[in-house]
Amino acid sequence: MNWWSTIGLILDMAGVTLIFFWGIRSPLDTPTSVMESLHRELHSPKEKMFKLISKIGYVLIVVGFSLQLIGSNVK
Numbered sequence: 001m002n003w004w005s006t007i008g009l010i011l012d013m014a015g016v017t018l019i020f021f022w023g024i025r026s027p028l029d030t031p032t033s034v035m036e037s038l039h040r041e042l043h044s045p046k047e048k049m050f051k052l053i054s055k056i057g058y059v060l061i062v063v064g065f066s067l068q069l070i071g072s073n074v075k
Contacts, residue, residue: 004068004074005068008065008069009064011064011067015059016061017057018057019054022053
């Protein structure tokens, strides 16, 4: 069994799940003014957490695809 591809697929699924739940913001959550947007960017721990988790999701997807690529070429 090729473990590289299996581990890559698991990382891909985890990354997509993180992006699905944490990376997409609700349209109701958008700021109404430039000042509100600036304030939210500078002071909201929730915004920082959303950005961090979505970046982790993207990294997991890239690493997962890389492992799948390695797994398809290693025999």
